[in-house]
Amino acid sequence: MKIRFVTLYYPPEVGAAQRRISELARRLSLRGHEVTVLTGFPNYPSGIKPEGYRGRFTMREEIDGVTIVRVPHYIAPNQGFVRRLGIHLSFAFSASLWTLFHKRPDIIYLESPPLFNGFIGLVSRWIRRTPYLFNVADLWPQTAIELGALKNKWIIAASQKLERLFYNQARTVLAVTDGIRRFILNMGYPENKVALITNGVDHTIFSDAVPPDPAVLELKREGSIVALYAGTHGMAHALGGILEAAIRLRQEKIVFLFVGDGPEKEKLVQKATEEHLDKVYFWAPRPQAEMPGILRAADIxxxxxxxxxLFDSAMPSKCFEALAAGAPVMLSVRGEMADHVRAAGCGVTA
Structure with missing residues (x-):
């Protein structure tokens, strides 16, 4: 079967969507399918292309049996509504053009967010007569509305109409959590329209048998506990709460380690500097291959x-990875993920 994944986010970028889609593409290729990934150039969230990708308008790669096609789009740091809108719309436009003039697959797997990837699906279905699956990893525009990032009633109404249009035209809508699936079903869709395919973790990569990262072990000098946050530093993640904990626990033998990048990182670094938090460390994003060792070395x-x-239905992939690596979790998420953690006795929850 000829399968095309369409996603703005893909390795060597590090993130939940990047890991999930690349792993799914690789495993489908191993099963004998012809797999292509249509994506942009790596730059998230800094807006900087890594070496090897600069100076290229388009690019084609072959990795793990998967053909990766990179198309041009607006590149900028993932900060501010207008910038993000430009990034998302430019990729949707560029990928739609590519779709028009290249051989069609048997099925297309579209990743959302960005919601605007749905335009690529419409081009595929209406013009190229190719069905698409619409994978909903986060509910948009609902997430932006509840976070307060989207307030204009006209833009909200238009976004919700687009959301319904993309769902209507999809062969199947895929949800990564049961909560997302229930939300979509409550919009009036039949049971057979919305399928549940959850996040997971590869136990051959994330394992308690992986050697702990030496740099993290170094932070444990004098018996310190290392509390790790690894992931996007975004407005949805409430990372200021970790700094508040660091302020209250500054006399205790506990180190707080942030690994990753995102629009809130600069503010977090500034706050830690102002509060003279000498046991708070910020690391740049690490390659995916290093993350199992970093998690293995962390205490929490x-x-x-x-x-x-809205986040009661969240099942963060970073939680699966931490548990597979043997790190107990401190989870502030209610709902599905908290139920799993409590049932397994592998951490504490809100």
Missing amino acids: AVIPLRDLP
């Missing part, structure tokens, strides 16, 4: 999210 994996009803 901290996984926060904003206290919003």
Whole structure:
């Protein structure tokens, strides 16, 4: 079967969507399918292309039996509504053009967010007569509304109409959590329209048999505990709460380690500097291959999210990875993920 994944986010970028889609593409290729990934150039969230990708307009790679096609789009740091809108729309436009003039697959797997990837699906279905699956990893525009990032009633109404259009035209809507699936079903869709395919973890990569990262072990000098947050530093993640904990625990033997990048990182670094938090460390994003060792060396994996009803259905992939690596979790998420953690006795929850 000829399968095409369409996603703005893909390795060597590090993130939940990047890991999930690349692993799914690789495994489908191993099963004998002809797999192509249509994506952009790596730059998230810094807006900087890594070496090897600069000066290229388009690019084609072959990795693990998967053909990766990179198309041009607007590149900027993932900060501010207008910039993000430009990034998302430019990729949707560029990928739609590519779709028009290249051989069609048997099925297309579209990743959302960005919601605007749905335009690529419409081009595929209406013009190229190719069905698409619409994978909903986060509910948009609902997430932006509840976070307060989207307030204009006209833009909200238009976004919700687009959301329904993309769902309507999809062969199947895929949800990564049961909560997302229930939300979509409550919009009036039949049971057979919305399928559940959850996040997971590869136990051959994330394992308690992996050697601990030496740099993290170094932070444990004098008996310190290392509390780790690894992931995007975004407005949904309530990372200021970790700094508040660091302020209250500054006399204790506990080190707080942030690994990753994102629009909130600069503010977090500034706050830590102002408060003279000498036991708070910020590391740049690490390659995916290093993350199992970093998690293995941590004493606690901290996984926060904003206290919003929408996130009760969240099942962060970083939680699966931490548990597979043997790190107990401190989870501020209610709902599905918290139920799993409590049932397994592998951490504490809100």
